Amino acid sequence: MPRPSLRFLLSHPAHLIALGFGSGLSRFAPGTVGTLWAWVAFLVMQRWLSSAVIGWVILVSVPIGWWACTVTAHHMNVADPGAIVWDEVAAFWLVLWLVMPAGLLAQTIAFALFRFFDAAKPGPVAWADQLFKQRDATSETMRWTAAGFGILFDDFVAAFCALLVIALWRAW
Numbered sequence: 001m002p003r004p005s006l007r008f009l010l011s012h013p014a015h016l017i018a019l020g021f022g023s024g025l026s027r028f029a030p031g032t033v034g035t036l037w038a039w040v041a042f043l044v045m046q047r048w049l050s051s052a053v054i055g056w057v058i059l060v061s062v063p064i065g066w067w068a069c070t071v072t073a074h075h076m077n078v079a080d081p082g083a084i085v086w087d088e089v090a091a092f093w094l095v096l097w098l099v100m101p102a103g104l105l106a107q108t109i110a111f112a113l114f115r116f117f118d119a120a121k122p123g124p125v126a127w128a129d130q131l132f133k134q135r136d137a138t139s140e141t142m143r144w145t146a147a148g149f150g151i152l153f154d155d156f157v158a159a160f161c162a163l164l165v166i167a168l169w170r171a172w
């Protein structure tokens with residue numbers, strides 16, 4: 001399928017969410033653009049919501065994102081389309097939520113570490129990325145549901161790796 005269009009984005013609520021409210025439409029590095037959108041959205045949330053409420057937003061964003069990524073990947077007929085960026089959004093929100101309060105430099109380092117682990121996929125991130133792509137399901141729905149979860153899972157492993165590096169850096 002060709003890159004999704006604005007029309008595709010607006011044709012279903014799942015597309016709007018999965019494509020990061022349009023950030024996934026970027027022709028250049030949609031994952032990075034989606035992560036930048038997540039960063040700005042987090043800073044906006046931080047102005048209006050308590051840390052606890054942001055935690056709930058992140059928690060709720062996971063099953064909603066699973067649904068949105070599943071539906072959108074199915075409609076695109078691609079197991080893990082690059083235009084789907086909700087995985088970056090939810091995972092980077094988690095990173096920021098756990099490192100805040102932090103200055104701009106620390107946030108930038110968190111961004112760079114998360115993008116490194118998400119894009120380069122070293123070690124456990126590569127394992128997580130392949131885990132759901134190799135699984136055969138007995139029904140079409142199960143296969144797409146697994147694909148939707150797999151889209152999110154490797155980004156949360158990348159977030160964990162970034163957080164581990166940050167924790168080791170802070171401990172040192």
